Amino acid sequence: MRHRWNRYLPGDVRVLDARVAAPGFDARFSAVRRHYLYRVSDAPWGVDPLRRHDTLAWGRPLSIEAMNEASASLMGLQDFAAFCKQREGGTTIRELQRLVWRRTGPHAVEVDVSADAFCHSMVRSLVGALLLVGDGRRPLDWPGDVLESRTRDSAVAPAHGLTLMAVDYPPDTELAARADQTRAMRTSS
DSSP states (O other): OOHHHHHHSSSTOOOOOOOOOOOTTOOOOOOOEEEEEEEEEOOOOOOOOGGTTTTEESOOOOOHHHHHHHHHHGGGEEGGGGGGOOOHHHHHHHHEEEEEEEEEEEEEEEEEEEEOOOOOTTTHHHHHHHHHTTSSSSSHHHHHHHHHHHHSSSOOOGGEEEEEEEEEEEOGHHHHHHHHHHHHHOOOO
């Protein structure tokens, strides 16, 4: 069956496996954690042409140390209203569990971001704010100040640098309960 599906999908999307979901499974609300990767090139000439679809060309030198230091104030259970596109009836409280920048090669930078959930544009807003710290245009404490202000005041990084790497789910027997619990929490005010 997957071979048939893959014939009709674009070349950058592939079905590797498929199975019937357990009763109560909800792809969004049953999840306990999501993991994203964002790629950036800080080369003055742009991005490697082979990575142009999954890497942001920043063009300014980035300080990994500064971005990691500025990330510390964003960790944990917090109200990320300043980094989220507002949604009627939704909450912006999330638990940011990992936000780690690293250099993977000359002019190649990646950030791993994990949380219990993300609101719309949250990862790209966090990345956008931290890039401004990394290139020296904003001070180290600026992302934390933005978070505390709860006012949306940071640039949203483009989508093409962002990749969903994994979604963690509880055991099948806990899927329905997790979905109910998350749905109640995410739609409360």
